[in-house]
Amino acid sequence: MRLLRQVLESFRFAWQALRSNLLRTTLSLLGVTVGIFAIIAVFTLVDSLERNIRGSLNFLGSNVIYVQKWPFEFSGEYRWWKYFQWPEPTYKDYRALAERLENARAVAAMSGRDGITVKRANSSISARILGVTYEYNQTSEVAVEQGRYFTPQEQEGARNVVIIGYEIGETLFPGQDPIGQTVKIGGLNFVVIGVQEKRGTGLVEFSRIPPDRRCIIPYGTYAKLFQSFNPSITIVVKGYEQDEGLQDLEGEIRGLMRSRRSLKPAQDDNFAINRPEAIVKAIGGIFAVLSLAGWVIGSFSILVGGFGIANIMFVSVKERTNIIGIQKSLGAKNYFILFQFLFEAVLLSLVGGLVGIFLVYLLSFVQLGSLDIQLSIGNIMLGLGVSSIIGVISGILPAFTAARMDPVIAIRAK
Template sequence: MQFLRQVLESFRFAWQALRSNLLRTTLSLLGVTIGIFAIIAVFTLVDSLERSVKDSLSFIGDKVLYVQKWPWTFGGDYQWWKYFQRPEPTYKEYRFLSDKLENAAAVVAMDFKGRVTVKRNNNSMASLIQGTTFDYNKISDVPTVNGRYFTQQEMNLARNVTVIGGEVADNLFPDEDPVGKVIKINGSNFTVIGVQEKKGQGLINFGGNPDIKCLIPYGSFAKMFHSINPSIDIAIKGYESDEGLLELESEIRGLMRTRRGVRPTQEDNFAINRPDAAAEAIGGIFGVLTVAGWVIGGFSILIGGFGIANIMFVSVKERTNIIGIQKSLGAKNYFILFQFLFEAILLSLVGGLAGISLVYLLSFIKLGTLTLHLTAGNIMLGLGVSSIIGIISGIIPAFSASRLDPVVAIRAK
């Protein structure tokens, strides 16, 4: 109990010392403030980017492979001339893969047409039309806030029905329920059967912004937009048990090479793309940003740490006489040590809190489609780094103060 009382008394002395030298306190914590701001700002930016990328990729699908003409590559030279002569995937190849694949949970054909006019009475807008097959909701997130998804019969018979995005619903039906109403897509009548939940523009939007999209059966899409040699994207979802989708990718490659008559010595004339490749590529960029944040913040914190240590040595020098009096009255060495160590930690924590507060204010700034989120983990990281800097900066001055001879200290001027 006595020990706890002395610790609290040390804390009170430290707080009074900081309050009595506000200007000096403010100047000495600037380095820590800038350092913590740099580190936590970068971490917050990286976390927010990762969250945005994951949200965007959730619409592409988890454990999904895409069979396409063009490969997704990140970094390096893109050898477009090498892929230019490749044939486009076709609906017949989709049917072939759908019938033959054994390691696939779902096989989907899809195609897109941008800036198509959709109308309802006097309201109209440019929309993205996506034709797709029945299992599309198994590979991609299609949350409906009103109505329903397609039935198998509607897909098989290529009915003129559509699931519209949130912005399409707001623009064409500002004051009424869209479900059951008829809209015109490229001049053809389509009945709205569902409205998707608003998702917002993501950092990565494969297939476009879902809020301005109209999903329709692939057969209806083909009748409106396909003429000679129609091409599609083929999306294939694997089973959870297929770790890394290795079995599915190997099976797809074998079937596609067989279907297209590719000889054993020839390269694939198609691409098997993975959404997680995009996440890994962007993750590498995040890693570089994180290192940069630590380097920039580290230099600022180092300067701030030296500033705090310097201030603490000055404080010890100024209060040497008081230390001697405290020791002559029975103060233990740890009481003196805690007094100055707490002062250094408090000084560093105030700087850290100031830096975190700046990041919090930064989170209110709109950065296009990106929303910054200051997480509890980053706050704890900032406070933890600040505390460590305070301990490192204050331990030597505090130890030197605790070892002062009381007789010599009292006589100091």
């Protein structure tokens, strides 16, 4: 109890010292403020970017593998002239994988086309039409806000049903319920059975058409309308959670595809096995560089701020030498004097850190297009932690110097 009382007394002395020298305090914490602002601002922007990009990629699904013609490559030379000669995956490839894959949870086929006009009465909108098999909602995210997903019977019968995007519903059916209504796609009437949730525009998109202007129709219907001359598809394979890294699934897909295309052991694959994680991993490298840049920039400012705090603390010790002598002569212990000055340094640094964090919080109200900036609790704690460490490092030597003063010599000081 006595120790706690002495600690609180040390804190009170530190607070009074800071208040009595407000201008000096303000100038001292500027370096820490700028440093913490630089670090936490970069970390907050990086976290917000990563969250936005991951949200943009949610529709690709998790634990999935895409079998396509063109591979995802983010390093080295992209050998497009080689990939150009590869054959496109076909619906027969999809059927073969769906029937023979043992490590797959679900297998779906999809294909899309941009710039297709969707009409209703005198209103129209340019959209992306996505033709998918029934299993698509098991491999990728299809968030239906109103209505339903299509049934196996609608898929097998190639019915003219459509799940429209949020913006299409707002444009063609303002103030109305679109479910059960009819729209025209490619000259044919389609019955609206569902409306997708509003997604907005993400930082990463694979089409020039925004997500809210996309329509999903059964693959059989799509093939009749748009695939007379180019029946290429993307095969989406969902794996099981227990298949770590989807290694078993990838090996099985590679074996079946090589067998279907009669590739000899010495021949390279003529198809691509792509993973959405490759995109996140490539972008993660950029995030790591940005985070490092934040630390470097912030460290210089914090270093300057730390020296400023240490300098002010030495001045403070010099100014209060006589008071230190009186305190010691009245029985104050060395740790009481040490805590008094150490708390002053930590408090000074914490105030600077809090101001820097507050500036980052104000930054979160700035509109940067589709980027939603959010200051996380983790980054707040990081800022406070770094501030506290800088305060301890900057104040330990001046506090130790004050604690070791001889009371007789200190009282005589002028």
